Amino acid sequence: xxxxxxxxxxxxxxxxxxxxSALRKAKxxxxxxxxxxxxxxxxxxxxxxxxxxxxxxxxIFGAVIGFTVALIITVGTQLAYPLVTGGKPILSIPPMLVIxxxxxxxxxxxxxxxxxxxxxRLPKIFMxxxxxxxxxxxxxxxxxxxxxxxxxxxxDILKKSGAESTKRGWEE
Amino acid sequence: xxxxQHLSDKEITDDLVAPVMRxxxxxxxxxxxxxxxxxxxxxGYVYELYSGLGVTNVSRPVYWxxxxxxxxxxIGISHAGIMVSAILRLTQxxxxxxxxxxxxxxxxxxxxxxxxxxxxxxxxxxxxYWITPLPPVFIGFDFARGIWPNVRSPFVWDPxxxxxxxxxxxxxxxxxxxxxxxxxxxxxxxxxxxxxxxVLALGFRGTPRQWKVQAVAPILLSSLVLPIFxxxxxxxxxxxxxxxAVEGWHSTIFAPYFIIGAIHSGVSGVVxxxxxxxxxxxxxxxxxxxxxxxxxxxxxxxxxxxxxxLFLEWVxxxxxxxxxxxxxxxxxxxxxxxxxxxxxxxxxxxxxxxxAWCFKSVRRSPMWMFFTTILVNIGMWLERFLIxxxxxxxxxxxxxxxxxxxxxxxEMGLVTFTFAFVICGVIVFARIFPLxxxxxxxxxxxxRHVIKVGKKNISAVVRE
Numbered sequence: 141x142x143x144x145x146x147x148x149x150x151x152x153x154x155x156x157x158x159x160x161s162a163l164r165k166a167k168x169x170x171x172x173x174x175x176x177x178x179x180x181x182x183x184x185x186x187x188x189x190x191x192x193x194x195x196x197x198x199x200i201f202g203a204v205i206g207f208t209v210a211l212i213i214t215v216g217t218q219l220a221y222p223l224v225t226g227g228k229p230i231l232s233i234p235p236m237l238v239i240x241x242x243x244x245x246x247x248x249x250x251x252x253x254x255x256x257x258x259x260x261r262l263p264k265i266f267m268x269x270x271x272x273x274x275x276x277x278x279x280x281x282x283x284x285x286x287x288x289x290x291x292x293x294x295x296d297i298l299k300k301s302g303a304e305s306t307k308r309g310w311e312e
Numbered sequence: 313x314x315x316x317q318h319l320s321d322k323e324i325t326d327d328l329v330a331p332v333m334r335x336x337x338x339x340x341x342x343x344x345x346x347x348x349x350x351x352x353x354x355x356g357y358v359y360e361l362y363s364g365l366g367v368t369n370v371s372r373p374v375y376w377x378x379x380x381x382x383x384x385x386x387i388g389i390s391h392a393g394i395m396v397s398a399i400l401r402l403t404q405x406x407x408x409x410x411x412x413x414x415x416x417x418x419x420x421x422x423x424x425x426x427x428x429x430x431x432x433x434x435x436x437x438x439x440x441y442w443i444t445p446l447p448p449v450f451i452g453f454d455f456a457r458g459i460w461p462n463v464r465s466p467f468v469w470d471p472x473x474x475x476x477x478x479x480x481x482x483x484x485x486x487x488x489x490x491x492x493x494x495x496x497x498x499x500x501x502x503x504x505x506x507x508x509x510x511v512l513a514l515g516f517r518g519t520p521r522q523w524k525v526q527a528v529a530p531i532l533l534s535s536l537v538l539p540i541f542x543x544x545x546x547x548x549x550x551x552x553x554x555x556x557a558v559e560g561w562h563s564t565i566f567a568p569y570f571i572i573g574a575i576h577s578g579v580s581g582v583v584x585x586x587x588x589x590x591x592x593x594x595x596x597x598x599x600x601x602x603x604x605x606x607x608x609x610x611x612x613x614x615x616x617x618x619x620x621x622l623f624l625e626w627v628x629x630x631x632x633x634x635x636x637x638x639x640x641x642x643x644x645x646x647x648x649x650x651x652x653x654x655x656x657x658x659x660x661x662x663x664x665x666x667x668a669w670c671f672k673s674v675r676r677s678p679m680w681m682f683f684t685t686i687l688v689n690i691g692m693w694l695e696r697f698l699i700x701x702x703x704x705x706x707x708x709x710x711x712x713x714x715x716x717x718x719x720x721x722x723e724m725g726l727v728t729f730t731f732a733f734v735i736c737g738v739i740v741f742a743r744i745f746p747l748x749x750x751x752x753x754x755x756x757x758x759x760r761h762v763i764k765v766g767k768k769n770i771s772a773v774v775r776e
Contacts (some may be wrong), residue, residue, distance in 0.1 A: 146577050178321060178495070179754035180523040191521035195528050199536060213445050217460035228464055238469040238547065246476040249533060253483045256529040257514070260522045262490075264515030272498035274518060278321030278754070281518075 145203045145285040146267035147176075147307045148298030155302035158282040160299045163284065173294075174273050176281035186280070188210070198255030199248040206247025269309030273275040285311050317597060321754050328750045329499050331593050331742050338592070339743060346736035351440035353729025356722040357432060367722045374704040375412055379433040382727050384696040385577070386734070387474065387548050388570075389689070392578020393419030394481055396607075398534035407606055409752045414589060414738075415582045416485045417747065421737035422581070423478045425730040430471075433728050437503040441478045443471045448521075457662050466551045473547040477540050478698075484533050490516050491526060492750040511619050545570045552699070559637045560703035565628055569621040576611070576618040576694035579752035579772035580665075580685035583607050587682035589747060592739075598748055608675030615688075641708045647769065653694055661691025 145166070150156040156175065163173050170189045183190055214236045222230045257263070273279040284294040295306050319327075360367050371375040393415040400408030435450045443462055460466045494516035499510035516522060549570035552561035563569075583604065592598045629637050644650045665684040674680040705716045719727070741747065763772045 154429055174519050176518045177520075177523070178518055178757070179491075179751045180527060181520075181758070183520065183524070188520055191519075191524050193521065193524055193528065195525060195532060199532060214463050217445050218463065218667055221459050223459065223462075225462060232464050235464045236542075239463055240474055241543060242469075242472045242476045242540070245536055245543075246479060249480040249483060249536050249540075251570055252529065253487055254538065256525050260516070260525045261519075262514040262516060263520070264517070267517065270318075275495045275498040276325055277323075277390065278325075279340055295410060 142287045143286040143311050144285055144288045145269040145309045145311045146291055146292040146295045146298065147271060147309065148280050148295075148301070148303030149271055149273060149285045150280040150282065150301075150303055152302065153181070153185055153280065156282055158303035159282045159298055159303065160187050162301050163282075166293065166297055168284065168286070168290075172286050173282060176270070176283060178275040178278050184191050185280075193259045195252070195259050202248035202251025203244045205251065206244040207240055209245035209247065210236075213243070214239050225300045232301065236241050252300070266311065267309075268311035269307050271307055288298065318760070319597065319753075319757055320329050321757075322758055324750050324753050324757065325495065325499070327595075327597065328746045328748050328753065329496060331498060332744065332746060334498055335743065336592075338684055339739070344738060346732040346739075349732035350729050350736065352588075353725040353727075353732070354517070354529035356725035357526065357729075360432070360722050360726075361498075362436070367720060369510060369717055369720040369723065371715065371717075373715055375523075376700050377433045377717050378417055378697075378723040379429045380425050381697045382571075382730055383426050383429035383433070384548060385689075385693045386422045386429065386730060388418045388577045388692060388696075389581045389734075390422040390426060390477070390481075390511045390578065391541055391545055391571070392576075392580075392582055393417070393422070393573035394477075394537055395485070395575060396579060396582050398538050398541070401534045402538075403532050407603055407758060409609075410595070410748045411582065411586055411603060412752070413488065414585050415745050416481065416488070417738055417741050418578075418580050418581055418585050419481050420478075420485060420733070421654060421741075423474065423481060424737070425734050427474060427478070428730060428733070429726075434615055440754070444470065466547065466554055471548045473540075473544045475534060477537075477544045480533075480537050480540055483531075484537055487527070487533065488530050488749065490519065491522075492746045492749055494518070496745065504653075507685050514584075517623050542571060545574045546717060549644055556683065557767040558703045559634070559706070560629070560640050563625060563626050565621060569618075569625050572618040573615065573692060573695065576614050576661075577689050579611055579614060580688035580692075581752065583611070583681050583685040584689070587678040587685075592605060592680050593742070593747075595748065598753065599678075601678070604678055604681045605672070605675045608669045608681060611688075612666055612669050615669075632681050635707070635713045643706055644698065650698065653698055657694040657698060659691070660687040661695060666715060 148159060150159065158174065160175070164170070174186050175186050215231060218230050221227070222235060225231065268285065269283050271279065271281060274281045282298060284291070284298070293306075298306055356367075368377065368379075370379075373746075385510040396415040397408070397419075398574055400412060431440065434440065443461055463469075478759055488511060493509055494513040497506065497513045500506045500509055545565035549566040552558070553566040558564050586603065589595055624642070629641060644654055665688050668674045668680065668684050674684065701717050705714075738747075761772050763770045
């Protein structure tokens with residue numbers, strides 16, 4: 141469902157932090173507002189909620205998938221056409237380990253990347269209330285996403301907290 | 313410790329995105345010249361495709377020549393790029409920030425250059441997909457193909473390892489690049505470029521969750537890419553070492569020897585690139601003598617370990633006193649042209665550069681580091697050539713095929729093509745994406761402070 145959103149642009153870190161406190165005081169929930177910055181800040185700079193991510197689990201899933209794929213490819217293809225070469229066994233373990241190793245790591249990387257996108261909530265097709273100056277000029281954006289009847293109050297809070305400008309948009 | 317110079321977010325953005333927003337006058341002339349070299353090289357390849365491998369000088373008994381030398385060389389260069397980046401990220405070394413991306417991009421283009429050598433080297437490149445376990449049902453027209461790749465062959469391990477490395481590198485670079493693509497997206501006002509950057513940025517907005525993933529993902533990926541990096545050059549070395557037919561190649565030390573050699577040439581390649589970027593893009597605010605000094609110290613250690621591995625390789629070869637091995641080493645040391653090439657290799661690969669890097673003034677000079685690291689890579693190219701060619705051209709008992717090898721014009725053209733391709737690739741990449749990550753620099757700047765001790769100001773970095 142589409143929600144309305146309003147963005148406040150701040151120059152000062154303290155003002156952005158004050159805006160978040162004021163929003164909480166006005167009964168806005170933590171999942172209704174978000175900070176946006178052009179570069180990483182230490183967690184808690186603005187008093188924002190600590191994002192929980194579980195990216196470390198993804199490589200393990202990927203490794204298991206990769207190992208299984210390698211097992212199927214090496215064993216399956218050699219058994220599908222059992223041609224003895226150089227008197228070696230059809231399923232010769234040492235060379236198969238090389239393929240296991242590479243495929244395990246390859247799938248661990250691929251699934252980690254997919255996990256990184258998932259945990260970042262990307263791709264995001266609609267940008268919502270957003271301003272280019274966040275990335276290019278170091279402005280700090282506070283975006284509040286709520287139903288239409290609460291948006292004006294949120295905009296007032298952002299302005300009173302020292303937002304240099306505000307901007308409306310909508311998000312899914 | 314870094315010299316302190318505080319820069320605002322806007323200054324960093326303007327400085328580092330500038331090469332993307334405008335074309336310098338030199339850009340088109342350099343790309344044009346490199347493009348010309350590539351076209352000349354590729355025209356040789358067209359001739360080779362039409363006429364067959366006879367236009368190269370590889371022939372009995374030297375079946376591997378400049379292409380395989382070049383393949384091993386570029387695989388080596390590709391190694392240090394990602395190694396420098398991954399190790400510095402894992403150890404959270406502050407001085408990594410301006411150089412990690414350039415190192416990763418060098419890895420990407422040198423890997424592509426390495427793989428292109430395999431295409432040049434094989435007689436029927438249009439059958440290259442035979443190396444994949446693609447079921448014949450997908451390629452119905454190919455009646456000749458009825459069997460699967462032989463997993464017992466090093467020539468199957470090799471594409472699996474290099475392919476894994478290439479794909480991982482591309483994904484690694486892209487993941488770390490997303491915030492900077494978002495920055496360029498927001499700098500570009502309109503037009504097709506805006507649409508392309510918007511698609512590539514995937515809607516990145518810089519939320520705390522996204523920045524946290526940007527902090528964690530590169531560390532996780534680094535820890536996954538490092539084992540791949542170690543395996544790739546080990547497997548490349550096994551292309552040689554698992555063969556029992558060539559004395560000079562059948563050595564157990566080849567894997568660590570190749571890896572440390574790759575780090576030596578690759579880290580040198582990164583330094584050459586750093587110096588080139590410094591001059592081309594006037595990045596002296598970001599790439600400082602401290603960076604060259606730090607990498608110079610690292611290079612002294614790496615070069616010394618590599619020299620030890622080279623020494624051990626000779627010791628292990630000569631200690632059993634086997635006649636064929638001694639005959640080969642005798643040829644490498646006392647017969648021309650191998651003796652001259654070996655001397656050049658030792659001088660350029662170790663003696664001159666390491667001797668120079670012992671001096672702080674050399675390590676802190678971009679110009680000296682540029683030239684000494686180029687010397688290293690001349691030496692390292694020769695090292696691979698001296699492993700491959702004399703090993704094959706040695707005179708053995710009952711051999712009726714005695715011969716030597718020197719590259720043909722077509723081979724030299726294609727070797728030149730790979731060098732032009734890598735340089736051109738990095739320059740064009742820097743025209744499309746920031747080669748120094750602005751978001752990383754901004755974060756570093758935020759944690760940088762000056763501590764006053766008595767009358768002295770000492771720059772310090774605070775870590776979260």
